[in-house]
Amino acid sequence: MSAQRRKVTDYTPDPANANRGTERGLFMLEESLQKTGAGRSIVVDRNGIIIAGNKTQQAALDSGIIEAIEVETDGNQLVVVKRNDLDLSSGDERARLLAYYDNRASQVGLEWDAEQLLADMEAGIDLSSMFSTDELADILSDLWEPFEEVPAAQPNPRNLPIDVIYTLQMADCTCCLAVQAGLKYGIQSGQYRLCPYTEQLSGRHKVVFVDNDYFNYDHEVHLRAVRELRPKYATVRDVMTEAQCREAGIQYYSLEQILEWAAELDEYAENVIVIPKYDCIDQIPEKYILGYSVPTSHGGTPLPLELFRGRRVHLLGGSWRDQLSYMAALGDDVVSVDNNYIQRIAREFGNYILPDGETRQLADSGFGYLTNARYAALALSFGAIGAKINELYQPVPTTPA
Numbered sequence: 001m002s003a004q005r006r007k008v009t010d011y012t013p014d015p016a017n018a019n020r021g022t023e024r025g026l027f028m029l030e031e032s033l034q035k036t037g038a039g040r041s042i043v044v045d046r047n048g049i050i051i052a053g054n055k056t057q058q059a060a061l062d063s064g065i066i067e068a069i070e071v072e073t074d075g076n077q078l079v080v081v082k083r084n085d086l087d088l089s090s091g092d093e094r095a096r097l098l099a100y101y102d103n104r105a106s107q108v109g110l111e112w113d114a115e116q117l118l119a120d121m122e123a124g125i126d127l128s129s130m131f132s133t134d135e136l137a138d139i140l141s142d143l144w145e146p147f148e149e150v151p152a153a154q155p156n157p158r159n160l161p162i163d164v165i166y167t168l169q170m171a172d173c174t175c176c177l178a179v180q181a182g183l184k185y186g187i188q189s190g191q192y193r194l195c196p197y198t199e200q201l202s203g204r205h206k207v208v209f210v211d212n213d214y215f216n217y218d219h220e221v222h223l224r225a226v227r228e229l230r231p232k233y234a235t236v237r238d239v240m241t242e243a244q245c246r247e248a249g250i251q252y253y254s255l256e257q258i259l260e261w262a263a264e265l266d267e268y269a270e271n272v273i274v275i276p277k278y279d280c281i282d283q284i285p286e287k288y289i290l291g292y293s294v295p296t297s298h299g300g301t302p303l304p305l306e307l308f309r310g311r312r313v314h315l316l317g318g319s320w321r322d323q324l325s326y327m328a329a330l331g332d333d334v335v336s337v338d339n340n341y342i343q344r345i346a347r348e349f350g351n352y353i354l355p356d357g358e359t360r361q362l363a364d365s366g367f368g369y370l371t372n373a374r375y376a377a378l379a380l381s382f383g384a385i386g387a388k389i390n391e392l393y394q395p396v397p398t399t400p401a
Contacts, residue, residue, distance in 0.1 A: 006068045013054045018116040025109020029059035032101035134241045137278035147295035153328035158393045163336040165209045182386035184208040189225035208232040227268045234269035236262045240277045273314045294318025321357025346377035353381045355388040
């Protein structure tokens, strides 16, 4: 081990430093050096490139410190900087201030560079012991587009059937119209009232989809509904980071907790839909369907669509036109869709849709005189969706042996 005098400028900042730093942190470092002098050492590699202390070098130079003492080690010795001018045990104010500056400047001076973290991970750097999945997702979310919208398109004919579900909280006769047109019937578990014709109409009116109350998720309430109804599909609470939950004003639950709930629901639902809102898809077992929230004014899934390819996908919400676009993009990976957008536009605007998703208004179509505009608009929309389903999937007839 050897020591020698050098200049602070003899060392080169790390061009791939993952800490962008902050203006406040740099100011605090400079203030610390001016008031209490240098404390911690910096770490450089054999070529003089700074591994740890990039911002400290910058602050030292800005504060007028140009001299350095370099100590060579192989990493098996702890380098101790002994300040002969400080005496912590005697109540030395500068010593105590240095202790605070050392911690606080590090805390406020940290701002991760998402692109550099991603580049390092792609190069094989394992950060899993330092960052949880949620923490990495919060940092890397800066690289994602808020929501991915796909160009308007019509899907190709399908090789596999698809379930299009009309979801209601409080049943009315509109669900009967929906199932007669070929749609499926879904409810939300938070507070629901079943249609009295459930299990009738040749079995087509059975509840096939149980959604959860996203804003006030109560797993016991949701599980009770799924246990009672035994649906073909059931969602579990969206998988979100702590930052996403804070922004949405909802309770945070870890991926591990949500997967535990999914396993409980899996006992009673034929398919459980897990809805990732950050990149954790490789941690979601293949047996679960992935939920993709179609972007709307209320939000959507802020993940690249490519991440969902090759997995079974359920499209959540959005207009029928947008859902068709996502079906075109994902093809047979989409196994199911739920929609209550047609209910909203029928109730609020007296609008209905055509099979391709285009919207029309009853009044403009010569039906402005109707007093039951909502029901008429819904009936037209149900028929349009049913026609599109038939167009997309026409199974090849089997020849009797």
